[in-house]
Amino acid sequence: MRNDVVILGGGVGGTLLANLVAKEVGEQVRITLVDSTGIHVYQPGFLYVAVGQEKPSALKRAEARLLRREIHLVVDCATFVDPAAKKVVLKSGHTLRYDELVIATGSRTVMAEVPGAMGAHDFYTLEGAIRLHKSLEGFEGGTIVIDVAGIPYKCPPAPVEFAFLLDDYLRARGIREKTQVKLLSPLNRAFTIEATSKLVQPILAERDIELTGFFNVESVDPIAKTVTSMEGETVEYDLLVLVPPHRGQKVIEDSRLGDERGWVPVDKNTLKHAAFDNIWAIGDATSIPISKSGSVAHYEANVVAAEIVAAAKGEAPPLHVYDGKVMCFLETGQGRATTISFDYDHPPVSPTPARRWHWAKALFNKTYWHTVPLGRLP
């Protein structure tokens, strides 16, 4: 009898993993991928939508078009996982049996966790990025505050990148002189990665982007247009862009498969669930203290796929392991970018921002649909 491999989530990690397993052992195992929308969204593009450099329609594809024919796609929302019965319950009422389960459900943003913030802008959903762009188009000067409302959040450099892209946008519109841009961070630096923060902080200062550290947002007053920190500081804004608090998906919380924020505890090398041998988690869904980024989901998908393939072929275990590899681009504006690379054994390294990294990121973004989810990049 063929083993049932069930994958929850058709984002970067889930789609790539399904295709890798199908390519190798698509005839030997039954692969089912469950995705709540059936639409694959390329989230790094949200930054460019917000500043009018990308069309929203370019960031979406039908998930079915990205999957190999051996994969059975179920468009439905997983609402409960029962590890004892090896079953996943779906919103439609159907259930799926699994022998091996991979959780690749990503993360969700919860703006409501910040009192008063429900009307704030964000670029963490496509709808948020579209709305932010509309507001920026109507903006004629004043104070724009970018505030990181909690860690972890997706793509650690994204708020800094947004600040630089916003600076470019305001200059192009001729309203930079009339606009103050402020970046508020809960840390004592621009973002989590210290070496890259040190590299970008002087550039933020050069571009007149004011960085305030140790600002842990407590609440927003949308009438007075102020944001207040737990440290007791209050900052005024005309337009507020919040990086919303993130947590794992409800299905993880409801199934008690995660920690108190819904992140799935896995071994940082094998990516196996701390309590269940036949459950893995990859990408943003895990509790590993590493960047929640597409590159991590990509490298982790390779590892888990190799394990599932080896088991299906009856090859001796183990072991394919995730070494903590991360590789991201960071736009520094004015047509330049840097990169951030590291793994568990090597600290982050970022080269001096250069045009070639900006073009490399642009090329990566444009070719994404033909590369990462299809397994065409290592």
Ligand SMILES: Cc1cc2nc3c(=O)[nH]c(=O)nc-3n(C[C@H](O)[C@H](O)[C@H](O)COP(=O)(O)OP(=O)(O)OC[C@H]3O[C@@H](n4cnc5c(N)ncnc54)[C@H](O)[C@@H]3O)c2cc1C
């Ligand atoms: C503005 C922005 C910029 C970014 N820039 C970069 C960048 O430059 N480089 C980089 O590497 N990363 C970047 N990222 C981060 C990257 O997009 C994510 O880390 C990546 O998408 C995570 O992949 P994933 O497969 O874990 O989850 P996702 O890609 O989020 O996919 C999760 C999938 O699970 C589905 N799902 C959720 N719950 C359920 C459920 N209950 N049942 C069924 N399906 C469900 C969702 O519909 C979704 O399709 C950026 C993100 C943002 C928002």
